[in-house]
Amino acid sequence: MRSIPRVVAGGLFAALSLPVLAQDPAIERLTERLEVDGQQMPVERIQETPLEGFYEVRLETGERFYTDADGGYFLVGDLYENAEGGLVNLSEQARNAERAARVAAIPDEERVIFRGTDEPKARVTVFTDTTCPYCRRLHEEVPRLNEMGIEVDYLAFPRGGMSSPGARELQQVWCADNPSEAMSTAKREEALEGNASCDNPVEEQYHLGMQLGVQGTPAIVLPDGRLVPGYVPAERLATMLGLNDE
Incomplete structure (x- = not known):
């Protein structure tokens, strides 16, 4: 660009x-x-x-x-803005608001969702690549996040582009009968079965990620639209969501 x-x-x-x-x-x-x-x-x-x-x-x-x-x-x-409490980045506020709206518009059926048994207290959206080591590390935290009431929704972002092995693997995940199970299988570096040729949103989500400022994976989008790059431990992420204050 x-x-x-x-x-x-x-x-x-x-x-x-x-x-x-x-x-x-x-x-x-x-x-x-x-x-x-x-x-x-x-x-x-x-x-x-x-x-x-x-x-x-x-x-x-x-x-x-x-x-x-x-x-x-x-x-x-x-x-x-030079406000009483200090400098306020109005441009970043606008980017966050737009990012939150565009992510919220993605239907559940186009996400790979991990949620606990109870009603979630918060939801984060993660642009992920199954070939990314730090994405695998974050995925290991998902059960703990679910226990704390944090739903984790995955969107696809093949960091090597749509011609990369990661893109094909992500397409296999979204084409699987059970995408969440396939996601966990891929994150364990186990081979996936099934095709990658179904109608899937991987390429669309990849381009969306680039438009929203994603430059690598994992990239975590908080409910207010803030973009947090890289791996974040479960406890720290809960603090960022204000859940440790409850």
Whole structure:
């Protein structure tokens, strides 16, 4: 994926349709003006910011930047509020909210779910790869997490891409009659039986992960949308969810 500075410098945006959620006239005018070398940017959404005269632009690629009302100046980076309690990363808050919404929209039948016998107190979503050593280590913590009332939902993220052995193994998991059992089998480094050619969401989830900022596995998405990279022990994860305070 090309970064915004490269695209702005080289004028490499393709001309795409421009769906904009808000109907504010100023935002509509700005959408029309967002061009590089005469080509319109692939805008997904534009919204106001607390900074007067500046707007947040989200592209269809998932990238974000800030611009003035005329589209004459671009600012790439995070926007912070200097609040009474310290600096607040408004950009990260927006990313978390979007991440939480997009993950919540994934139906249960497209997840591989591990939950205890009691009603869960919290649910975490984990982008995983069965060939990843730290994913296997985290999976060993799943029974303990379930005991503490934490449901663990897996999504697929083959870290080597869709041509990797991990991608095929994940497809076998999702195609299995019992995906959770197949997931545990794969995490034990045991051979899986069955095909990988059924209709499955592995590739879609892989691309979703990249859009949401996943760069490796495991990648844990908390209920509020925060992205926690890497292995986290069960007790620490429970603390992050506020369950050890109960």
